[in-house]
Amino acid sequence: MQQIAIAQAAEGMVLAKDVETGDNRILCGKGTALSAAIIERFRRMDISHITVEGHPVVEEGAKSLKEELLDVENRFSKVRHIKPLLYLKKRIQERLIASRRPQPAAKSEGS
Known part of the structure; x- marks a missing residue:
């Protein structure tokens, strides 16, 4: 979103x-x-x-999805064996991906 x-x-x-x-x-x-x-x-x-919904507007200076996922990977690079933190990393990555995914159009007002 x-x-x-x-x-x-x-x-x-x-x-x-x-x-x-x-x-x-x-x-x-x-x-x-x-x-x-x-x-x-x-x-x-x-x-x-x-x-x-999604991320329809590209903002100047904004990071791409690939860059954001790489940032998350780097932030969690020292906790490769701590399961709760690996779960958290996975959830953050999933939310980033979902936030950029185009959403199906809903019914418009009055339809």
Whole structure:
């Protein structure tokens, strides 16, 4: 999942978290596929950031998945025989991979 500025939002991206108003009312639910109308509605309501599934926006200076996995490998390089830490390493790697995997499009609002 990735938090992006509303200016980076595009049709077809899927919300990973509910979008709420300032008074904690849900404006748009998790799993909603963005449409042009929804994105414009967010802009009109001054919503500056949303959280979407996967990692659809490449940010300048951001590490690639391969680089992030290598960082995890390096951090755990001295604990090759400690099973709980190896399990933790595996779970971190799985979460990194899952966070970058494109998610299937959900139904859009009003469909």
